[in-house]
Structure formats: structure tokens, C-alpha cells
Amino acid sequence: MLLSLAIWIPIAAGLVVLAAGGDARAPLQRWIALAGAVLGFLVTLPLYTGFDARDAGFQFVEQIVWIERFNIHYHLGVDGISLLFVLLNSFITVLVVVAGWSVVESRVGQYNAAFLILSGLLNGVFSALDGVLFYVFFEATLIPMFIIIGVWGGPNRVYAALKFFLYTLAGSLPMLIALLYLYNKSGGSFAILDWHRLPLALTAQILLFFGFLFAFAVKVPMWPVHTWLPDAHTEAPTGGSVVLAAILLKLGAYGFVRFSLPILPDASKELAWLMIALSLVAVAYIGLVALVQTDMKKLIAYSSISHMGFVTLGFFVFNPYGVEGGLVQMISHGFVSAALFLCVGVLYDRMHTRMIADYGGVVNTMPKFAALMMLFAMANAGLPATSGFVGEFMVIMGAMQANFWLALVAATTLIWGAAYTLWMYKRVIFGAVANERVAALQDLNARELLILGLLAAAVLFMGVYPLPFTEVMHASVSELLRHLSVSKL
Amino acid sequence: MSWTAAADHLPALPEVLLLVGACVLMIADARSADRRLGYWIAQATLAACFLATLWVLDVSDGRKYYIFSDLFVADTLSHLLKATCYMAVSAALVYSRQYLLDRNLLRGEFISLLLFSLLGMMVLISANSFITVYLGLELMSLCLYALVALNRESAQATEAAMKYFVLGALSSGLLLYGMSMIYGATGTLTIPEVASRIGPLAKNVADQDFLVFGLVFVVAGVAFKIGVVPFHMWIPDVYHGAPTPVTLVIGSGPKIAAFAMAMRLLVNALPALAADWQQMLALLALLSIALGNITAIAQSNLKRMLAYSAIANMGFLLLGLLSGVVEGNTLNREQAYSAALFYIITYAIMTVGAFGMLLLLSRAGFECERLEDMRGLNRRSPWYAGMMMILMLSLAGLPPTVGFYAKLVVLSAAVDAGWIWLAVAAVILSVVGAFYYLRIVKLMYFDEPVDTAPVSGAFGARVLLSANGLAVLAFGIFPGSLMGLCYLAIATL
Numbered sequence: 001m002l003l004s005l006a007i008w009i010p011i012a013a014g015l016v017v018l019a020a021g022g023d024a025r026a027p028l029q030r031w032i033a034l035a036g037a038v039l040g041f042l043v044t045l046p047l048y049t050g051f052d053a054r055d056a057g058f059q060f061v062e063q064i065v066w067i068e069r070f071n072i073h074y075h076l077g078v079d080g081i082s083l084l085f086v087l088l089n090s091f092i093t094v095l096v097v098v099a100g101w102s103v104v105e106s107r108v109g110q111y112n113a114a115f116l117i118l119s120g121l122l123n124g125v126f127s128a129l130d131g132v133l134f135y136v137f138f139e140a141t142l143i144p145m146f147i148i149i150g151v152w153g154g155p156n157r158v159y160a161a162l163k164f165f166l167y168t169l170a171g172s173l174p175m176l177i178a179l180l181y182l183y184n185k186s187g188g189s190f191a192i193l194d195w196h197r198l199p200l201a202l203t204a205q206i207l208l209f210f211g212f213l214f215a216f217a218v219k220v221p222m223w224p225v226h227t228w229l230p231d232a233h234t235e236a237p238t239g240g241s242v243v244l245a246a247i248l249l250k251l252g253a254y255g256f257v258r259f260s261l262p263i264l265p266d267a268s269k270e271l272a273w274l275m276i277a278l279s280l281v282a283v284a285y286i287g288l289v290a291l292v293q294t295d296m297k298k299l300i301a302y303s304s305i306s307h308m309g310f311v312t313l314g315f316f317v318f319n320p321y322g323v324e325g326g327l328v329q330m331i332s333h334g335f336v337s338a339a340l341f342l343c344v345g346v347l348y349d350r351m352h353t354r355m356i357a358d359y360g361g362v363v364n365t366m367p368k369f370a371a372l373m374m375l376f377a378m379a380n381a382g383l384p385a386t387s388g389f390v391g392e393f394m395v396i397m398g399a400m401q402a403n404f405w406l407a408l409v410a411a412t413t414l415i416w417g418a419a420y421t422l423w424m425y426k427r428v429i430f431g432a433v434a435n436e437r438v439a440a441l442q443d444l445n446a447r448e449l450l451i452l453g454l455l456a457a458a459v460l461f462m463g464v465y466p467l468p469f470t471e472v473m474h475a476s477v478s479e480l481l482r483h484l485s486v487s488k489l
Numbered sequence: 490m491s492w493t494a495a496a497d498h499l500p501a502l503p504e505v506l507l508l509v510g511a512c513v514l515m516i517a518d519a520r521s522a523d524r525r526l527g528y529w530i531a532q533a534t535l536a537a538c539f540l541a542t543l544w545v546l547d548v549s550d551g552r553k554y555y556i557f558s559d560l561f562v563a564d565t566l567s568h569l570l571k572a573t574c575y576m577a578v579s580a581a582l583v584y585s586r587q588y589l590l591d592r593n594l595l596r597g598e599f600i601s602l603l604l605f606s607l608l609g610m611m612v613l614i615s616a617n618s619f620i621t622v623y624l625g626l627e628l629m630s631l632c633l634y635a636l637v638a639l640n641r642e643s644a645q646a647t648e649a650a651m652k653y654f655v656l657g658a659l660s661s662g663l664l665l666y667g668m669s670m671i672y673g674a675t676g677t678l679t680i681p682e683v684a685s686r687i688g689p690l691a692k693n694v695a696d697q698d699f700l701v702f703g704l705v706f707v708v709a710g711v712a713f714k715i716g717v718v719p720f721h722m723w724i725p726d727v728y729h730g731a732p733t734p735v736t737l738v739i740g741s742g743p744k745i746a747a748f749a750m751a752m753r754l755l756v757n758a759l760p761a762l763a764a765d766w767q768q769m770l771a772l773l774a775l776l777s778i779a780l781g782n783i784t785a786i787a788q789s790n791l792k793r794m795l796a797y798s799a800i801a802n803m804g805f806l807l808l809g810l811l812s813g814v815v816e817g818n819t820l821n822r823e824q825a826y827s828a829a830l831f832y833i834i835t836y837a838i839m840t841v842g843a844f845g846m847l848l849l850l851s852r853a854g855f856e857c858e859r860l861e862d863m864r865g866l867n868r869r870s871p872w873y874a875g876m877m878m879i880l881m882l883s884l885a886g887l888p889p890t891v892g893f894y895a896k897l898v899v900l901s902a903a904v905d906a907g908w909i910w911l912a913v914a915a916v917i918l919s920v921v922g923a924f925y926y927l928r929i930v931k932l933m934y935f936d937e938p939v940d941t942a943p944v945s946g947a948f949g950a951r952v953l954l955s956a957n958g959l960a961v962l963a964f965g966i967f968p969g970s971l972m973g974l975c976y977l978a979i980a981t982l
Contacts, residue, residue, distance in 0.1 A: 132897070139893070165923070166923060166924060169920050181904055
């Protein structure tokens with residue numbers, strides 16, 4: 001029941017906000033949206049407290065027949081892998097609603113409704129255990145995001161929105177064929193857990209692997225299908241960038257652990273070299289690309305691609321450090337990238353520019369902001385005692401177990417990450433006050449301080465004491481790896 | 490004629506009622522000056538037909554009735570398709586009422602032609618003989634030709650009607666030629682008889698060549714009526730040239746009837762040649778999905794765009810029709826044909842809604858038919874922009890709308906039948922298609938309106954359009970019941 005509530009409370013709240021009327025009722029709509037988001041977050045808390053960390057299977061399972069003719073079920077459940085993403089998503093939604101509070105002035109109801117509906121759909125993706133249900137949620141998330149980018153985005157929003165939509169749609173339709181093929185092979189079952197047990201020939205596995213790869217690689221995004229992300233991030237409003245980076249990108253990586261690895265273990269091993277190579281390209285090459293960006297949002301977008309390369313690298317070295325490290329990295333990146341985009345949003349709301357060159361010396365006028373952003377920049381660079389360190393360190397350990405040279409290339413991210421993040425930070429924050437507009441900047445208001453403060457607390461807590469995050473994963477990850485070690489041929 | 494003989498013909502009660510209603514309408518229209526009378530007679534007739542069909546469906550309980558010397562069959566498939574046709578025509582009347590009143594086109598001839606055309610569709614749907622197929626087809630088509638030319642002052646409409654007529658007559662000729670060859674080979678016109686006699690014939694090489702020769706013409710005729718490439722040339726011109734209410738009708742009811750024709754002629758009469766016609770349909774499906782989706786991008790007229798969208802969607806319909814028989818094995822039959830049936834019914838719901846929106850946005854002296862006319866609709870009316878978005882996303886086949894399940898079931902049927910390459914090609918091309926549906930969403934949501942008048946429209950049309958959009962969403966969330974119904978209709982075929 002809890003999972004259904006986590007999905008449907010935000011969606012229902014979104015519909016109520018829409019029904020509340022036009023912009024004349026904006027204050028009311030904001031409060032309804034906040035209430036819906038907070039309530040949606042509160043119902044996910046019992047998921048964590050009631051979760052049995054020793055149980056590797058799915059918990060809070062709900063299953064009812066949905067479409068009898070095709071044996072499709074409304075089948076929900078979370079395990080140690082998906083649990084944290086439901087929580088993360090519901091948490092980020094609250095921040096996004098608050099972040100847009102006084103910034104979004106036009107079509108306030110539709111703005112908040114789009115985020116709430118998106119949040120419910122995303123919870124659906126993370127908890128669906130039926131292939132069709134997963135696909136429905138997975139695809140449906142495109143619609144609100146398309147609207148968010150296209151309506152409240154920057155000057156080039158139409159191009160970015162269409163590119164985002166068509167890119168992801170083109171990726172996910174081959175997955176639909178893969179799902180239908182699995183349905184056919186499994187004798188008429190769409191249950192993901194049935195597919196985990198389904199024996200498959202190697203050729204079929206490899207074809208299916210590519211079917212899933214298209215969908216998930218675009219979402220992650222992996223090099224070379226990442227080009228939609230910088231556009232989408234740059235044009236999206238702050239809230240859109242936050243959800244995109246913190247949650248939507250996780251769908252792809254989550255798909256690998258939920259579908260590719262357990263359903264196609266032999267193909268995964270067979271093609272691990274490819275995945276590792278693409279991940280390393282993302283880590284190293286995209287890290288360099290981030291270095292030369294002049295637009296802050298673009299820089300963080302490339303940094304996201306580079307960090308997500310770490311996640312896929314961790315998954316495909318097939319050991320507990322790698323997989324858990326990848327998952328931890330996903331959560332950490334959820335906090336850090338959300339925070340960095342919010343920081344850029346704070347600056348953008350005041351200056352209406354994202355160009356690094358337009359800033360300089362912000363610390364003189366916004367000391368509180370500078371301090372908080374320093375923390376997030378450090379976390380992005382993977383400094384110990386921040387959440388960014390934990391995941392990266394675990395993945396490097398995992399890579400080291402697999403191959404020393406792999407770990408060496410992966411570890412260069414600590415250099416690139418520090419270089420592009422801190423260089424950007426230096427140019428924006430330090431130095432002499434660059435111009436009159438910077439001199440006129442106001443420091444954070446209470447609302448901004450609250451959201452950035454919450455994220456700072458999360459980043460520090462996870463960096464100092466990651467156990468609450470990792471302990472729920474152990475059982476599910478070892479079960480996944482055990483499953484992966486058995487051939488399906 | 491004794492009373493029992495009349496009772497035996499009760500399965501044809503809806504047709505009888507419709508004929509009576511149409512005749513009453515013609516008489517009443519000649520006697521009364523009130524334009525609205527005809528409208529209400531038509532709606533009452535349609536309601537009566539709907540109830541009659543429900544009653545026949547209930548009484549027959551899955552059994553089939555062959556009546557009029559085996560010329561006519563009443564089975565679950567026919568009841569379901571007829572009921573959909575009534576709803577489509579009734580919705581067409583509701584949507585177009587204000588439009589026609591504004592343009593002084595709501596005349597008796599419009600409504601009576603519409604009803605006779607519907608009668609043609611019903612005869613076609615219930616055809617059990619090549620003769621009945623042809624009879625129904627011509628009754629339906631001749632009325633539609635006249636309807637397209639209804640607006641006498643419009644040169645565009647007249648041209649469209651001429652094109653429709655000439656090409657339609659040609660396709661009827663092709664169909665007739667093909668049917669005559671099959672008649673020559675089998676010596677019968679009755680569909681079940683053809684099916685039983687053709688089995689042994691198809692094993693003989695010489696006879697098979699002859700039959701396939703006839704089959705080519707039958708497939709061409711069917712493809713023309715369904716409107717798939719390369720027999721699609723008339724579709725964009727007719728959709729564009731006809732008055733929008735007529736386009737709405739042509740886009741829904743006749744497609745359903747053409748689907749029924751394909752079921753009767755290909756699935757019921759020629760299952761022995763399935764391997765041949767399935768390959769032909771595969772090519773037609775691929776070409777339609779490709780050409781329809783790609784050409785639609787270049788259109789600046791909404792009606793033309795929806796015409797190409799219809800071509801692409803009919804290609805998807807064929808994916809279901811061509812997956813029934815795998816190497817002589819009919820295990821996939823129910824799944825494949827019920828998928829196609831589900832597809833055509835949901836397509837009718839979507840297309841009626843989309844054209845209904847165009848009618849709602851048109852006013853006296855203003856035709857909403859260019860893409861620009863959708864600009865900024867969200868500012869003018871968030872509700873109808875939302876409805877139009879649902880309809881467009883459904884036509885594009887995105888969840889959580891019913892269009893997604895329509896595509897899912899036909900793709901599933903194709904994958905099960907081993908047409909994996911075709912399914913992959915179809916989904917890749919549908920990404921191309923998603924672009925032009927999204928462009929409508931983009932125009933409505935991202936752009937500022939040119940025309941800032943609030944959406945008015947008649948009360949009935951507004952209510953129906955909301956119901957229509959919500960139905961697309963509701964069937965998208967709970968498609969199970971409609972799927973079950975479609976399966977039942979095919980299982981008792």
C-alpha cells in the first residue's frame with residue numbers, strides 16, 4: 001500500500017493543483033503542491049524504517065491483475081537496490097517545489113503539477129516489477145519533462161525539449177520489442193522476476209542486451225549518446241535540471257541492474273568490455289570536455305555524464321564494491337548535482353546569465369552562498385568526508401579488484417573532477433568583484449538557505465557515515481551477484 | 490411470410506431500423522422547414538440501432554446467425570464493429586452540428602447520406618458473400634463521394650470528390666476482378682464455402698497460381714479502402730478537401746468497415762492463402778508506416794497531417810492482420826486478429842476526437858485546419874489543450890494512453906509470429922512519427938497564441954470532446970475490458 005501511496009499521492013496532488021485554476025490562484029497552488037510533495041515524502045519514510053535489510057527479496061509487494069488478457073499485473077515492490085531511489089526522488093520533489101516558490105511566476109499551477117506528476121511516475125519506475133508497468137512509467141515520465149523544458153525553459157527550449165523527447169523515445173522503443181520478446185519466450189509472462197529465471201541462448205541474450213542498452217544508455221547517458229543532456233540541462237528551468245540530473249539519469253543505470261544484469265548475465269559478461277570501455281570514455285574524455293565549458297550548467301551537465309560513467313563502470317566489474325559503489329554514487333550524485341544546479345539557479349535568478357565569464361568575486365557579496373557552494377564543489381570533486389568520495393572510492397576499489405589499469409584510468413576522474421569543478425568555482429566565486437551586477441548581489445534568502453542547507457546536511461552525513469545507505473543494499477547486491485555468477489545458457 | 494420467418498431475421502434488426510430511420514428522415518425533411526428535426530431523428534435512429542445491436546448481442550450469446558440465404562452473417566465481431574460505427578457517426582453529428590449550422594450545411598441530404606453510408610458500412614461488416622461485400626462497399630462509398638462534394642461552392646471539395654470517386658471506382662473494379670477470379674476457381678460466392686473449397690485447391694500448383702493472381706487484386710482493393718501505401722494517394726486530398734465533418738466520418742467509420750472487409754475477405758474466405766497475403770500486407774505495412782510518418786512531418790495543414798497519420802496507423806493495423814498464421818499454424822490467430830480489432834476501435838476513438846477538436850475550434854468564417862491554429866491553445870483553454878495533448882500522444886502511441894496498448898498488442902502479435910524485423914522497423918519509424926504529434930503539443934504549450942479568443946463551441950460538443958479525451962486516457966489505464974471484448978469477438982469468429 002505504501003508504494004501505491006508514494007506513486008499516487010503526488011499524482012493526485014498534481015491533479016488537484018491543476019484543478020485549482022489559473023495564475024490568479026498561484027499562492028494556493030503553491031501550498032497545495034508543497035503539501036502534496038511533503039506528504040509524498042512522508043509516506044516513503046516508513047519504507048525505510050520498515051525495510052528488512054537482511055532480506056534480499058522484494059518487500060512491500062503489491063500485486064493485482066491489471067490486464068488479464070496479457071497477464072499484465074500491477075506489481076510493485078522494492079528491494080535494497082530500488083528503495084533508496086524512491087526516497088531520494090520524493091525528497092528532491094519537495095526541494096524542487098520550494099525552489100520554484102517565488103521564481104516561477106507564470107503558469108504556476110501547471111509547473112508544480114508537472115513536477116508532482118513526474119515524481120509519482122518516477123516512483124512507479126523504481127518500484128514496478130512488471131515489464132509493461134515499468135515501460136508505461138518509464139515512457140510517461142517523458143511527457144511532464146518535455147513540458148517542463150519546453151514551457152519554462154531558456155531561449156532554445158523547443159529544440160532542447162524535442163531533442164530530449166525524441167532521443168529517449170528512440171532509445172526506449174527497442175526496449176519495448178525486447179520486453180515483448182521476453183514475454184513470448186517466457187510463455188506469456190511480463191513479470192521481471194520470471195524473466196530473471198528464464199534460460200536464454202547467447203545470441204538472444206546479446207540481441208536483448210542491445211535492445212535494453214539503447215534505452216538505458218540514452219538515459220544514463222553514456223558516451224556517445226549523451227548529446228541530448230547538455231542541451232536539456234542548459235535550457236531546462238532550475239527545477240527541471242535538478243530532477244533531470246538527480247533522478248531521471250538514474251533510471252538508465254537502474255535499468256541495467258534491474259534488467260540487463262540479472263536477465264542477461266551471460267551477455268553482460270560477454271559485453272562487459274564494451275560497457276567498461278564506454279564508461280571509461282565517459283569518465284576521462286567527458287571530464288576533459290567539462291573542463292572547457294564556459295556555461296556553468298553545461299559544465300555540470302558534462303560532469304554528470306562523467307560521474308554516471310563511474311556508475312556504469314562499477315556495475316560491469318561484477319563485484320560487491322563495484323555494484324554497491326555504483327549505487328552509492330548514484331545517490332550521492334543525486335544530492336550533489338541537485339545542489340549544484342540549485343546553486344546555479346540561485347545565481348541565475350539574480351543575474352540572468354549562466355556564463356562563467358560574467359561572474360567573479362561572488363564571495364564578496366554572497367558569503368553564505370559561497371560557503372555552501374564550496375561544499376558541493378568539493379563533493380563533486382570527490383573530497384573525503386563528502387558523499388562524492390564514498391561512491392567513487394568504492395568503485396575504484398572494485399575496479400582495482402578487476403584490473404589495475406582499469407582502476408588507474410577511472411581514478412583520473414579525481415583529477416579531472418577536481419580540475420573542472422574547482423576551476424569553475426574559483427572563476428565564479430573568488431577574485432575581485434567582476435562587475436556592478438555582481439557587486440549588487442543579495443546573499444541567500446531563508447528559502448534558498450533551507451534547501452541548500454538540507455542538501456549540505458545530506459552530503460556531509462552520507463560522506464561521514466554512509467552505513468545507513470549501504471547496509472540496506474548488501475543483501476540485494478550479493479543476491480544479484482550470486483545470480484549473475486550462474487550461467488543461463 | 491410467416492411470423493417465425495420474420496423472427497429468424499431479427500439479427501438484422503439494426504439494419505432494418507436504420508433503413509426505416511433514414512427513410513423517415515427523408516420524408517420529414519421534405520415536409521418540415523426545421524433543420525434541427527433531421528438531426529434529432531438521426532440521433533434517435535442511431536440510439537435505437539445501438540440498443541438493437543446490444544439486444545441482438547445479448548440474445549445471440551456468442552452464436553453466429555447466417556440469414557438472407559447465407560448472404561448476411563451476424564456474429565460478435567459484427568456487433569462490436571457496428572456499435573463502434575454508430576458511436577462514431579453519432580459523435581460526428583454532435584461535433585459538427587454547430588459547424589454545419591454556421592455554414593448552412595446542416596441539411597437533410599447531409600444527414601440522410603450519412604445514414605445511408607452507415608447502412609453500407611453495416612452491410613459490409615456483416616457480409617457473408619462476395620456480393621454482399623460489394624453491395625455494402627458501394628453503398629458506403631457512393632454516399633461518401635457525395636458527402637465530400639457537399640459544399641458545392643468549394644472547388645477544393647469538388648476536386649477531392651472527383652478524385653475520391655475515380656480512384657474509388659477503380660479500386661472497386663480491382664476488387665471485383667479479384668473476386669471474380671476466386672469465384673472462377675471455387676465456384677461459390679459465399680465466404681465460408683470459399684474457405685472450405687479453397688483449402689484443397691491451394692495445394693495444387695496451377696490452381697494456386699490462379700488463386701494468387703486473384704488474391705493480388707483483392708488485396709489491392711482492400712488496401713485501397715483501408716488506405717495504405719501504395720494505394721493511399723486519395724487520402725490526403727480527400728481529408729484535406731472534404732468539409733471537416735465529412736473528414737471525421739471518412740477517418741473513422743469507413744476504416745472500421747474496411748477492416749471488417751479485410752477480415753471477411755482475407756481471414757474468413759482465404760485462410761488457405763494466408764502465407765501469400767501476409768507477405769503482401771507486410772510490404773504494405775512497412776511502406777505505410779514509413780511513408781505516412783515521414784511525409785506527415787512536411788505538412789502544414791492539420792487535416793493533411795492527420796491523413797498521413799492515418800496512413801501510418803493503418804500500417805500498424807496491418808501488423809496485427811498479418812500475424813495470424815505462422816507457417817500454416819493458426820495458434821496465433823486469436824491474439825493477432827483481436828490485436829488488430831483493438832487497434833481499429835481505439836484508432837476510431839482517437840481520430841474522432843482529433844477531428845472533433847478541429848470542429849470545436851472552428852467558428853463561423855474560420856476554419857481551424859492549419860498547424861498555426863493550434864498555437865498557444867494552452868493559454869486559451871488549458872482543458873482542451875490537455876485533451877488534445879492526450880489525443881496526440883495516443884496517436885503517437887505513448888503511455889499512459891490507449892494508443893500505447895494498441896501498438897503494444899499489434900507489436901506483440903508481430904513478435905510472436907516471428908516478424909521481429911518488421912516490429913523493429915515499425916517502432917523506429919514511429920519515433921519519426923512522434924515528432925509531428927509532439928509538434929502539435931509544442932505549438933499548444935510552448936508558443937504564444939495568435940488568436941486569443943476563448944474556446945467557445947456548443948455545449949454538447951464540449952462535453953463529448955472531454956469524454957472522448959478522457960476515454961482515451963481511461964482506456965489507457967484500464968484497457969483490459971476492451972481487450973477482453975475484442976478477444977471474445979475473434980474467438981467466436
